[in-house]
Amino acid sequence: MQALANDIDAALTENGNILELRSSRESSQQIVSTTDLLRPDNALLAEVVADRRALFVVTPTVNALYGAQLKRYIESALEQPGSELLVLDVTEAKKDLNGVDVVVTRATQMGLDRESPIVAIGGGVCLDIVGVSAALFRRGVPNIKVPTTLVGLIDAGVGTKNAVNFGGKKNLLGTFSSPEASLLDSKFLSTLPIRYIRAGAAEMFKMAIISDPHLFHILRAHSDEFQQSRFQAPRTAAAEAIKRSVVEILRELSLNLYERSKQRVLDFGHTFSPYIESESGFRVSHGEAVSIDMAISTEISYALGIVDEGVRRQILDALAGFSLPLSWSGIDAVEMYSSLRSIRQHRNGALHLVAPSALGHPVFLEDEDIDESLIKSCIENLAERKRAYS
Ligand SMILES: NC(=O)c1ccc[n+]([C@@H]2O[C@H](COP(=O)([O-])OP(=O)(O)OC[C@H]3O[C@@H](n4cnc5c(N)ncnc54)[C@H](O)[C@@H]3O)[C@@H](O)[C@H]2O)c1
Ligand SMILES: [Zn+2]
Known part of the structure; x- marks a missing residue:
C-alpha cells in the first residue's frame, strides 16, 4: 500500500488497482445557555451570526409570540444588514420535503452564500426541517438552532440528527450534521402549552x-x-x-x-x-x-x-x-x-x-x-x- 496524499481532509492510498480515499470529518458545536436571547442588549445571537447575513426561520406560533421581538433584534442588533425572516407554516403532519423546499427556495432567493447560517427558532419540527435544509443547501451551510420547546432544549436542539418524514414514515430522510451552535434559553418555555x-x-x-x-x-x-x-x-x-x-x-x-x-x-x-x-x-x-x-x-x-x-x-x-x-x-x-x-x-x-x-x-x-x-x-x-x- 502506498500513500499518495495525506492531508487534513482525507488520505489517499493505492493498493494494486484500488485507490482508496479515507476521510473523517471534524465537526464542532457550541452549546450556549442564556436568558432573554432576543432582548436587544443580549449580544449572544449577534455574536454567533457575526458578520454574516442569516436566514431566520420560525413557525407561525413562535412568530405570533416572539416575531416582533425577533424582527427588532434582526434590524437593530445584527452586524450585517440583509438578514431575512421566514415564517414556515409547518406541523408534525407537514414535517416533510415541502418544508425543506420552502426554506431552500428562500435561501436561494436571498442569495445566501456558503458561509451564511440558517437559524431555526422553534420546536423540534422547525429545527428538523431547517437542519435538513441547511445540510442540503449548497451541500451544507452553517445551521444555528434555537429551541423554544422542552423537547427542543434537551433533545432536538442539541443533537446532530435532522430528519423529515417521507412516504408516511417518520424521520425517514435526514442527515447527521452538527449545528454550528445551539443557543438554549429556557425562558421560551414560559409560553409553551x-x-x-x-x-x-x-x-x-x-x-x-x-x-x-x-x-x-x-x-x-x-x-x-x-x-x-x-x-x-x-x-x-x-x-x-x-x-x-x-x-x-x-x-x-x-x-x-x-x-x-x-x-x-x-x-x-x-x-x-x-x-x-x-x-x-x-x-x-x-x-x-x-x-x-x-x-x-x-x-x-x-x-x-x-x-x-x-x-x-x-x-x-x-x-x-x-x-x-x-x-x-x-x-x-x-x-x-x-x-x-x-x-x-x-x-x-x-x-x-x-x-x-x-x-x-x-x-x-x-x-x-x-x-x-x-x-x-x-x-x-x-x-x-x-x-x-x-
Ligand atoms: N432531530 C432530533 O434529534 C430530534 C430529537 C427529538 C425530537 N425530534 C423531532 O421533534 C419533533 C417534536 O418537537 P416538539 O416536541 O418540539 O414539537 P413541535 O415542534 O411540534 O412544537 C410543539 C408546538 O409548540 C409550538 N411552540 C414552539 N415553541 C413554543 C413556545 N415557546 N411557546 C408556545 N408554543 C410553542 C409549536 O408551534 C408547536 O405547535 C418531532 O418531529 C420529532 O421527530 C427530533
Ligand atoms: Zn423521543
Missing part, C-alpha cells in the same frame, strides 16, 4: 432513568412546580434539571454520534412507542407514548427479576406524578409484539429493548427474553395500576 412540557419531561425521565439518578430525584421532587411554572421555578432546580438532561444526552451521543452501534441507551422509551403513537392515530403524543413505553419496559424488567419492586415503584410513581400516562387502553399486545419487526430492521436485526436494572443502569433485552404473553401481562398490570391510581 402544558402538554408539550410533559412531552419534554418524558424525554428528561428517559435520561434520568437510564443514566442520571440525581436528575430523577430533581424531577420527582419538583414535579408539581416544574409543571405549573413550565420549568421557570424553582429556578435553580429547573436550570439544573435542564442542564443535566442536556449533558446526559450529549454524553450518550458523543459515544455514538453516528449511531454505528445500534445498541443505544437513548432508545429507552422508543421501542413500543412508535406502535402506540400510530395505533392511536397520533392522539397519544410522542412524549406520552414514550412514557407508556418506559412503563412497559420497566414492568418487563420487573417481571424478569431484573429490577426490584422499590425502583419499579419509584419509576412508575414519578411518571404518574408528572401527569404522564403508564398505559393506553388501545394497545393490542399481539399487534404491538408484531410491530417490533420494524424496530429490529432499524437496529440491525436485533431487538435491543432498553430497560432499567436500577436507576442509572440500563440493560438490553433481546428476543429470547420476551414474548407476547409477557408483554400482555405487563400491560394488564399497568392498566390495573392505573385503575388503582384513579
Whole structure:
C-alpha cells in the first residue's frame, strides 16, 4: 500500500488497482445557555451570526409570540444588514420535503452564500426541517438552532440528527450534521402549552432513568412546580434539571454520534412507542407514548427479576406524578409484539429493548427474553395500576 496524499481532509492510498480515499470529518458545536436571547442588549445571537447575513426561520406560533421581538433584534442588533425572516407554516403532519423546499427556495432567493447560517427558532419540527435544509443547501451551510420547546432544549436542539418524514414514515430522510451552535434559553418555555412540557419531561425521565439518578430525584421532587411554572421555578432546580438532561444526552451521543452501534441507551422509551403513537392515530403524543413505553419496559424488567419492586415503584410513581400516562387502553399486545419487526430492521436485526436494572443502569433485552404473553401481562398490570391510581 502506498500513500499518495495525506492531508487534513482525507488520505489517499493505492493498493494494486484500488485507490482508496479515507476521510473523517471534524465537526464542532457550541452549546450556549442564556436568558432573554432576543432582548436587544443580549449580544449572544449577534455574536454567533457575526458578520454574516442569516436566514431566520420560525413557525407561525413562535412568530405570533416572539416575531416582533425577533424582527427588532434582526434590524437593530445584527452586524450585517440583509438578514431575512421566514415564517414556515409547518406541523408534525407537514414535517416533510415541502418544508425543506420552502426554506431552500428562500435561501436561494436571498442569495445566501456558503458561509451564511440558517437559524431555526422553534420546536423540534422547525429545527428538523431547517437542519435538513441547511445540510442540503449548497451541500451544507452553517445551521444555528434555537429551541423554544422542552423537547427542543434537551433533545432536538442539541443533537446532530435532522430528519423529515417521507412516504408516511417518520424521520425517514435526514442527515447527521452538527449545528454550528445551539443557543438554549429556557425562558421560551414560559409560553409553551402544558402538554408539550410533559412531552419534554418524558424525554428528561428517559435520561434520568437510564443514566442520571440525581436528575430523577430533581424531577420527582419538583414535579408539581416544574409543571405549573413550565420549568421557570424553582429556578435553580429547573436550570439544573435542564442542564443535566442536556449533558446526559450529549454524553450518550458523543459515544455514538453516528449511531454505528445500534445498541443505544437513548432508545429507552422508543421501542413500543412508535406502535402506540400510530395505533392511536397520533392522539397519544410522542412524549406520552414514550412514557407508556418506559412503563412497559420497566414492568418487563420487573417481571424478569431484573429490577426490584422499590425502583419499579419509584419509576412508575414519578411518571404518574408528572401527569404522564403508564398505559393506553388501545394497545393490542399481539399487534404491538408484531410491530417490533420494524424496530429490529432499524437496529440491525436485533431487538435491543432498553430497560432499567436500577436507576442509572440500563440493560438490553433481546428476543429470547420476551414474548407476547409477557408483554400482555405487563400491560394488564399497568392498566390495573392505573385503575388503582384513579
Ligand atoms: N432531530 C432530533 O434529534 C430530534 C430529537 C427529538 C425530537 N425530534 C423531532 O421533534 C419533533 C417534536 O418537537 P416538539 O416536541 O418540539 O414539537 P413541535 O415542534 O411540534 O412544537 C410543539 C408546538 O409548540 C409550538 N411552540 C414552539 N415553541 C413554543 C413556545 N415557546 N411557546 C408556545 N408554543 C410553542 C409549536 O408551534 C408547536 O405547535 C418531532 O418531529 C420529532 O421527530 C427530533
Ligand atoms: Zn423521543
